[in-house]
C-alpha cells in the first residue's frame with residue numbers, strides 16, 4: 433500500500449520535496465493533498481504532480497493523509513503537529529519554532545512516543561548533542577551567519593528599527609536565547625529550536641546572528657561544552673534558489689527523513 437502524503441506549505445521546501453517524491457518515491461508513496469494560504473502556489477504545484485492532488489484545508493489534508501509534511505510557518509506548525517499526532521498520523525515538522533508553544537509535544541517528542549518527526553535541518557551535530565546530554569552539558573551555542581537578503585523582513589529589524597539595506601559591514605544583529613530568536617526571526621532560525629530540543633531547551637540555548645553584505649552562504653557553527661569535553665560543527669550552506677532564507681541542506685534533511693520514514 434502506498435503511503436498517502438499531504439504537504440502543507442507549497443513554497444521552496446514543499447515544492448522541492450513534492451518534486452522529489454514524484455520523481456523518486458512514487459513506488460512507495462503518493463501526494464494526495466496539498467495546502468497553502470497562497471492559492472497561486474497550490475495551483476502551480478498541483479499542475480506538476482501526477483495524479484493531481486486535492487487542494488484543500490489543513491484539517492482535511494490531515495484527515496486524508498497517512499503522513500503530513502509541514503513546510504509552512506511556525507505560526508501553524510504547532511497546531512498541525514498536535515492535530516496529526518492526535519489522529520495518529522505521522523507528521524514531519526520543518527517550522528520547529530512553532531513547537532515551543534506546545535511544550536507537551538516537545539516532551540512527548542523527547543520521550544520518543546509521538547508521531548512527530550524532526551529533520552536535522554541545515555546543521556550537523558545533533559547526534560553528538562543527544563549523546564552529550566547523557567552527562568552534564570554546560571553550554572550550547574549556535575552562531576549563524578546569513579546574507580542580508582536572507583534576513584530581510586524579520587520582525588526583529590522592524591522592532592529595533594534597523595534598515596538592513598544600510599548595513600555595510602559584518603554586524604552582530606542578535607545575541608540571546610533560542611526562544612527569543614525564533615520570535616524575532618520566525619523564518620530564519622528554526623535550527624536553533626531544533627538544537628534546543630535535543631539539548632538544554634529554548635531558554636538555555638545561546639544564539640548569535642551575524643549578517644554582512646559580503647556573505648553569500650548561510651553558515652551555522654555549533655559549540656557544545658560539557659562533561660564529555662567540547663565539540664564544534666560548522667555547515668556552510670548554499671541557499672535555496674527559491675528562498676534565500678532556507679538552505680539546501682535543510683530541504684535535503686527533510687527528504688532524508690522522509691525516505692527513512694517510508
Ligand SMILES: NC(=O)c1ccc[n+]([C@@H]2O[C@H](COP(=O)([O-])OP(=O)(O)OC[C@H]3O[C@@H](n4cnc5c(N)ncnc54)[C@H](O)[C@@H]3O)[C@@H](O)[C@H]2O)c1
Pocket residue numbers: 440441442443444445446467468469470473502503504505506507508525526527528552553554618619620621622623626674675677678679682
Ligand atoms: N528546520 C529547519 O532547519 C528549517 C530550515 C529552513 C526552513 N525552515 C522552515 O520551513 C518552512 C518552509 O520553508 P520554505 O523555505 O519552504 O518557506 P517559503 O516561504 O518558501 O514557503 C512557505 C509556504 O508556506 C505558505 N504558508 C505560510 N503560512 C501558511 C499557513 N498558515 N497555512 C498554509 N500555508 C502557509 C506560504 O504561502 C509559502 O508558500 C518555514 O517555516 C521555514 O522557516 C526550517
